[in-house]
Amino acid sequence: DVKVTQSSRYLVKRTGEKVFLECVQDMDHENMFWYRQDPGLGLRLIYFSYDVKMKEKGDIPEGYSVSREKKERFSLILESASTNQTSMYLCASRRQGLAEAFFGQGTRLTVV
């Protein structure tokens, strides 16, 4: 069974903290994505990676960075968390070519 696993379902962090969101996939997919989802704004792409150590900015990269040291793992880093980063974060992966994306269960992050 296809699986994308995010490290936490719920997180509460303080303003200014450095926050790590981890995502692991077991499908040997080349491509991995981080989205945030806010009411009324749909899915917005933060960063994606098409290979190990390769990354590209999405639509809203400001305040975030990513790391992909191994093919199966893609980490999202909030360098200094702020309250406007309170959101649902979704990780996804897909293989190259004509393929659907598979999503993790989501991490609901609250920054206080």
Add this chain to the structure above:
Amino acid sequence: ELKVEQNPLFLSMQEGKNYTIYCNYSTTSDRLYWYRQDPGKSLESLFVLLSNGAVKQEGRLMASLDTKARLSTLHITAAVHDLSATYFCAVDVMDSNYQLIWGAGTKLIIKP
């Protein structure tokens, strides 16, 4: 600008009725995906449409793709309460193996 537009964005309907959700897109693409999201949950793949004229059906849901019109439809037949969810369409960007452009989602409420 690459755009995917869904309509309606919100739909409240009675059980037993039929309805259609529309997904228009502005880019040249022959690959379109439909996803379902339950409240507080992640996205689940419903249909993968990979060519002009593609039609897929699962239970009371049927999806089709017209690449010439740049239009996909998700048709609900004899709706039941369990189909209440938010439905997203997404389109592959041509010449890119990894980027998906997402619609804003259609929130569907089916009343008993």
